[in-house]
Amino acid sequence: MRAADLTTAVVLFLLAGVVLADALRLGIGWGTDGPKSGFFPFWLAVVGMVTCAVIAAQAARRRAKGTFVTREQARPVLKVLGPAAALVLAMQFVGLYVAAGVYIGLYMHWIGRHAWWLVALLSVAIPVITFVIFERWFLVPMPKGPLEDWLGY
Amino acid sequence: MGIEDLLLGFQVAVTPHNIVVAILGVGLGTIIGVLPGLGGANGVAILLPLTFTMPPTSAIILLTSIYWGALFGGAITSILFNIPGEPWSVATTFDGYPLAQQGQGGQALTAAFTSSFVGAFFSIVLITFFAAPLAEIALKFGPPDFFAIQLLTFSSFVGLGGGNPLKSLVSIVFGFMLASVGLDIVTGQLRLTFGVTDLMKGFDFIVAVIGLFGIGEILLSVEEGLRFQGARTGMKLSVVFDTWKILPRYWRTFVRGSFIGFWMGFKPGGATPASFMSYAFAKRFSRNPERFGKGELEGVVAPETAAHAAGVAAMLPMITLGIPGSPTAAVMLGGLIIWGLQPGPMLFVEQREFVWGLIASMYTGNIIGVAMVLAFVPFFAAILRIPFAILTPVIVVVCAVGAYAVHNAMIDIWYMLLFGVVGYVFKKLDYPLAPLVLALVLGDLAENALRQSLIMSQGSLEIFFTRPIAAVITGLAILFFALPVITPWWRSRRAGVAPPSA
Numbered sequence: 156m157r158a159a160d161l162t163t164a165v166v167l168f169l170l171a172g173v174v175l176a177d178a179l180r181l182g183i184g185w186g187t188d189g190p191k192s193g194f195f196p197f198w199l200a201v202v203g204m205v206t207c208a209v210i211a212a213q214a215a216r217r218r219a220k221g222t223f224v225t226r227e228q229a230r231p232v233l234k235v236l237g238p239a240a241a242l243v244l245a246m247q248f249v250g251l252y253v254a255a256g257v258y259i260g261l262y263m264h265w266i267g268r269h270a271w272w273l274v275a276l277l278s279v280a281i282p283v284i285t286f287v288i289f290e291r292w293f294l295v296p297m298p299k300g301p302l303e304d305w306l307g308y
Numbered sequence: 309m310g311i312e313d314l315l316l317g318f319q320v321a322v323t324p325h326n327i328v329v330a331i332l333g334v335g336l337g338t339i340i341g342v343l344p345g346l347g348g349a350n351g352v353a354i355l356l357p358l359t360f361t362m363p364p365t366s367a368i369i370l371l372t373s374i375y376w377g378a379l380f381g382g383a384i385t386s387i388l389f390n391i392p393g394e395p396w397s398v399a400t401t402f403d404g405y406p407l408a409q410q411g412q413g414g415q416a417l418t419a420a421f422t423s424s425f426v427g428a429f430f431s432i433v434l435i436t437f438f439a440a441p442l443a444e445i446a447l448k449f450g451p452p453d454f455f456a457i458q459l460l461t462f463s464s465f466v467g468l469g470g471g472n473p474l475k476s477l478v479s480i481v482f483g484f485m486l487a488s489v490g491l492d493i494v495t496g497q498l499r500l501t502f503g504v505t506d507l508m509k510g511f512d513f514i515v516a517v518i519g520l521f522g523i524g525e526i527l528l529s530v531e532e533g534l535r536f537q538g539a540r541t542g543m544k545l546s547v548v549f550d551t552w553k554i555l556p557r558y559w560r561t562f563v564r565g566s567f568i569g570f571w572m573g574f575k576p577g578g579a580t581p582a583s584f585m586s587y588a589f590a591k592r593f594s595r596n597p598e599r600f601g602k603g604e605l606e607g608v609v610a611p612e613t614a615a616h617a618a619g620v621a622a623m624l625p626m627i628t629l630g631i632p633g634s635p636t637a638a639v640m641l642g643g644l645i646i647w648g649l650q651p652g653p654m655l656f657v658e659q660r661e662f663v664w665g666l667i668a669s670m671y672t673g674n675i676i677g678v679a680m681v682l683a684f685v686p687f688f689a690a691i692l693r694i695p696f697a698i699l700t701p702v703i704v705v706v707c708a709v710g711a712y713a714v715h716n717a718m719i720d721i722w723y724m725l726l727f728g729v730v731g732y733v734f735k736k737l738d739y740p741l742a743p744l745v746l747a748l749v750l751g752d753l754a755e756n757a758l759r760q761s762l763i764m765s766q767g768s769l770e771i772f773f774t775r776p777i778a779a780v781i782t783g784l785a786i787l788f789f790a791l792p793v794i795t796p797w798w799r800s801r802r803a804g805v806a807p808p809s810a
Contacts, residue, residue, distance in 0.1 A: 160737055167478060174485050177500050189763040192497045195755045196488050203481040206474050213474075223736060228531040235530050236729070239523070239704050243721050251709065259701040267697025281702060285709065293358045295713045 157214055159223035164211035171203035238262055250300030252282040314436055317664030320365055321672050329366050330669060333373025334677045340374065341381020342688050346703060348378035348619075349635040349745070350521040353514040354710030356643050364647040365662050369669045371643060372623070375636050376428070376673045379619050380681040381688065383420040383612060388413055388689055391529065396579040396615040399587040403600060403607030414547035416608050417685055422555055423562065423609045425678040427617035430566035431573065432670045435624050439656070439667065443628040446653035451760035452771045454629075456781035458754040460788070461631055465743040467788030468581060475739045483744035486511045487751020494759060506719045513748045515711045517639055519724040520741050522707040524731020526700060548682055551605075558609050561590045565610050569617025574625055574633055579618035586614035620670065627663055628653060631750065635742050638749040 174196050181193030224232070238258060245254040260278030263269045289295045290308070299308060320326070340351035352371050359367035386397040387404035400420060407416035449457075462480050466473045489500045490510030501507040565586040572582035590610035591600045600607045622633030623640075630652030632638035644651045655663050681688065711724040734741060747754075765771035772782045787794075 156737075159733070163733060163737055163739075167482065171481070171485070174500060177502070181497060181499060185767055186495070189494070189759050190767070192492045192495045192499055195758065196485065196499060199481050199484050199488070203478060203485070206477050206481065210472075210474050210478065224531070231530040231532075232527050232732070235527055235700060235704075236725075238701070239728075240725060242701075242704065243708065243725055246708070246721065247718055251705075251712070255701075255705045255708075259698075259705065262701040263697045265697075266700075267695050269695070269697065277698060281705070285705070289709065289713070294361070295357055296716060297709060297712060298718060 156221045156223050157217060160214040161211055164207045164214060168204055168207035168211065171200045171207060175200035175204065234266065246298050248300060250303055251297040252286055253300055253302050255285065256282040313440065313660065313664045314668060316661065317666070317668030318671075320661050320665030321369065321668035326366055326369050326665075326669065327672065327676075329370050330373045330673050330676050331680070333370045334377040334380075334673060334680050337374035337377020337379075338381040338384075338677075338681055338684075338688050339377075339691060341378035342384050342691050343699070343703060346706070347382070347521055347525070348375050349639055350518045350707070350710070351378055352636055352639045352643075353517040354522075354706060354713075356514060356639065356646070357710070357713035359643065360646065364644075364649060364659075365665045367643065367647060368640065368662070368666050369673070371640050372666065372669060373673045373677070375619070375640075376670075376677045377680075378636075379428075379616055380421060380424060380677055383424060384417065384681070384685065384688055385692065387416045387420060387608070389692055396583045396611070396618070398580070399583045399611035400608060400615070402587065402611075403602070403604050406601070406603035407605070407608065410603050412603065414544065414685075415551045415605065418548045418551035418682065419555060419605050419608045420612045421678050421681050422552065423565070423612035424616035425674055426562050427566050427569050427613035427615070428620045428670075428674045431570050431617045431620035431624075432667070432674065434570055435620070435670070436667055439624060439628055439663070442624070443653040443656040446629050447657070449629075449653070449777065450775070451757045451764065452775050452778040453781065455754065455757035455761050456772055456778040456785065457629060457631055458750060458757060459785040460781050461625075461750075462743060462747065463785040463788035465740065465746075467791035471738050471740060473792035475737070476743055479734070479739050479741065479744040480747045483747025484751050484754070486516070486744075487513075487748045488755065493752070494756070509715065509717070511723065511748065512714050512720065513642055513745060514639065514714045515720045515723050516727050516748055517635065517745055518707050518711050519727025520731035520734075520745065521635070523704070523724060523728025524735060524741075526703060527728060527732040528735055530700075554605065555609070558606050560593070561586075561606055561610050562613055564589055565613030566617045569614035569619075570621045572614070573618025573621030579615050579622070579634060582618040583611035583615040586610040620674075623670070626651065627655060627666065630753070632746065635745045638746050642749055 178193035178197035178200055181196075182191035183193045183197040184191055238261070242254055242258040245257065249257075256278045259281055260274050263274045263277065264271075285297075289297055321330075336355070337348070337351065340346045341348065346354075352374050355374060356371070359370060362370070382392070382397040383400055383404070385391045386400040387408050390401050390405040392398040392401050404416045404420065407413065465476045465480060485500070487510070490498070490508055492499050498508060568586045568589070569579075569582045572585065573579055587600075587607060587610045590606050591597045594600065594604070594606060596604070619634065619636075622637045624633070626632040626637040626641055630641065630650075632641045641651050649655065649659060649662065707724060708721050711720045712718070714720055731741060734744075761771050762768075771778070773779045
């Protein structure tokens, strides 16, 4: 837990540093008609850096207590995060509906070991229902791929 | 003013169309509240794009109904599954889950829904009477006063939020930083984009909410294994009526919870401390405090009354001042801006039908809500019995759809994943997420109020102390910011110099 706390504080400190640098580039003083663009971000960055430094110091002084995430906890988390990332990646090439169908199907098969007919049914039905609700009823377009092109959407 | 306005509101809210909208909203909201990974804030965020084509009044009724439904739904998961869907449902699990395990789930649920309703109703009545006068006062506010209120908003997270005040401060600061990415509308300069085109649009708070509260929550909840487990319940009408016969016994707890909830709730981040405070008070004043935590009905009544009163009270600053009291209210505020309404006191002048329709719909929405959840608890509880491997991918897809729909941009879905990981890490390390979201929503408003104030004063910060309203509020804000330093000092002083006699 201590290492994670320290790392997060340091990362946030560095991010605040990046903000500080850009604020200085934009100018933090008084422009022709009021504070310059960098004024507000500058003070945010200053407060952020000081606070993160104190948090890091607190974390460093404290004795290590518990682990941030155990191996047993990390595995299910990654089993959710990994496929989700794959889904988003696939979406860029085949569109949301096809990617969602494949993702739901594979997930049900891999994690849930559901019967093949249920897998097939839901991995077709859920994207189709989503399609009807969003594209037809509410006219909100989603990313589409070759299949939708071929079907004429 | 007053009754006539409310009647006007009911004429807007009680049309067949808006009643159907409210029923749909409560139903959807309860499902959202029951589903792990979906809660009030991101449920509303996901559905926000669907309201762009609706009339604003129906849209806000839909979103608020979802909010009420989600509040009720949160009680179902807390009691039957020991999973608090929202931080303010944590206290409900203390006695709700033991009751469910003892086969008293129906009783606990009835008590929770009834308490929620009582708490909410109390707050709605207060909103009805206080909203218009408050808005009238707020009409006289200038930029320095508004900035002072923003300061107060965020100081209360630091001073009263509990947890590590420094981490609350970090969350606030990074929320504001995220808000400042992109085009600076005052000077026309690009900020924090570093030449990257995708950063020019900035970060949308809806995407952040979906990631932080949706994906982050799922990641956190699966740590204990890829499944959800719960107690079974039989919900019969006789159980409801039997519980209603017992409940009047706890009228003191109802009154106390409502007041605590309203008082804490109209300040941001108030619902969670309100629920715990109400629980603690109920336990202290109870004749049998030893039964708390083991399945005492009063231990369900107390936090639920306060949490729901606070959840409703969070709407008061949103409609009168344009400053949301909770992440969900923040998302609704974003909705107002998208629908072309200017949040803040001018709403009461320019959009009377909208405001009073909204207030009237709080009455109808909560009545519909309590009736629906009491009637359909078995159905809502059955949702959590859908196998994990089906529910999780569907929720992830729904989140992705919601994130994409905001701007039709693929990059937003990547941001959603990123915010999911950030949410997971922040939650584990006790960085609060609510102040980050609020800062992201209010970023531009706060910065503009600050800049305009400084322009008025030629760059002097004195303006926040010389105007009477701003001075009082700024003073209070500084006190709240200093509380984490003052409190330990005060305690040690009292303990050292004069031992407390009480």
